[in-house]
Amino acid sequence: MIYPAWPSVLAALEVAINTQRSVYDSLYLALSTSDNCQMVTADKKLCHGLTGTLLAVYLLWIEAVL
Numbered sequence: 001m002i003y004p005a006w007p008s009v010l011a012a013l014e015v016a017i018n019t020q021r022s023v024y025d026s027l028y029l030a031l032s033t034s035d036n037c038q039m040v041t042a043d044k045k046l047c048h049g050l051t052g053t054l055l056a057v058y059l060l061w062i063e064a065v066l
Contacts, residue, residue, distance in 0.1 A: 003031060019050060032058040040065055 005012075009023075011030035016023045025046050032039040038060040041047055050056050 008034065015055070019053065019055065021046065021049065029055055029058060 005027055008027055008030040011034065012023050012026040015021065015026035015029050015033075019026070019029075021029075025043070028039050028041075033055070038058055040060045040062050042062040047059050047061050050059055
């Protein structure tokens with residue numbers, strides 16, 4: 001499915017600032033939170049960096065689904 005980025009930009013900026021993550025990564029997180037679903041990632045730094053935060057429930061480590 002293709003989603004336009006613009007509607008999620010403000011939420012992504014907030015996530016990026018609060019978590020010290022890139023806006024690129026934060027766009028995916030913002031989309032996951034707005035759709036109330038998990039995103040599968042192979043980005044260890046992102047996954048480990050958000051462990052213990054409220055956003056951690058929206059991340060799913062790729063090896064957990066393989």
